[in-house]
Amino acid sequence: MLETTRLAADPPGLRAAAEILRAGGLVALPTETVYGLAADACNDRAVAGIFDAKQRPRFNPLIVHLPDLAQVARFATVTPLAQRLAAAFWPGPLTLVLPLRDGGGLSPLVTAGLDTVAIRIPANPVAQALLTEFGGPVAAPSANPSGRISPVTAAHVLAGLSGRIHAVIDAGPCAVGLESTILDATGDTPQLLRAGGLAVEDIAAALGQTVASPQTDTITAPGQMASHYAPRGRVRLNVTAPDPGEVWVGFGPCPGAALTLSPTANLTEAAARLFHALHEADALAGPGGAIAFAPVPGSGLGRAINDRLRRAAAPR
Structure with a gap:
């Protein structure tokens, strides 16, 4: 070592x-x-x-x-x-x-x-x-x-x-x-x-032109693995009412959320907070625990935030 x-x-x-x-x-x-x-x-x-x-x-x-x-x-x-x-x-x-x-x-x-x-x-x-x-x-x-x-x-x-x-x-x-x-x-x-x-x-x-989507599933760049950015426990997405025992991470007004990506629904703040929140939620949930994320819009930086969350929630 x-x-x-x-x-x-x-x-x-x-x-x-x-x-x-x-x-x-x-x-x-x-x-x-x-x-x-x-x-x-x-x-x-x-x-x-x-x-x-x-x-x-x-x-x-x-x-x-x-x-x-x-x-x-x-x-x-x-x-x-x-x-x-x-x-x-x-x-x-x-x-x-x-x-x-x-x-x-x-x-x-x-x-x-x-x-x-x-x-x-x-x-x-x-x-x-x-x-x-x-x-x-x-x-x-x-x-x-x-x-x-x-x-x-x-x-x-x-x-x-x-x-x-x-x-x-x-x-x-x-x-x-x-x-x-x-x-x-x-x-x-x-x-x-x-x-x-x-x-x-x-x-x-x-x-002044459109950005295209890739035409293949072949890995040609980093960050394309289906399961990635994963905490130890299960992750659920687009949750407006968490199950008992889940660590709920909010976006915007989410009374009762343990953590938040942005209390004012600011996507720039949410992007900067995302991995902090994942680390914090992972520690709160513990091994075998569960984390739930409130819905995040898919525009602007929300596209990248949702990409990371989908990979964090993917089967592994």
């Missing part, structure tokens, strides 16, 4: 984290979406360590994080569509799936053998500083055991991965609180692969 170090989000902490990455180690880093489990994306053994620490299936690809658009062309073909999306939304909670460039040096484990690669430029200043200090591509899925609730604080990371990773950079809670939106940008029409912290409506408005 490893000794997991809690690093400060300051220059000495970032230098220590970069040294761990250069040595092939694993560091949980904060982003604006969730905490990610980072490793050198060009180091086969380091990337394999991500899968081992998370107990993640090897067929599930990873996202490569880079500090700026100039570096993306080393590893992928930046299509005209990707250029437009990058100009509008990078840095930020958007991941683009692009054609993989030969000879870029990424570990094949990152792409799960696909001819595409998922890339994101995070906006979080601590993530940006670490990427600059490290000076290379970092593979970073969410820093939690595979299939479980995503971490939005360093404490969440340690609860799931302490003893399996080398360090976590503690920079407080994540601002967005939902994983990035993932788009296939290999062609002329953007295809939504995963709803996330950037609303599809905002993407469509910026591009």
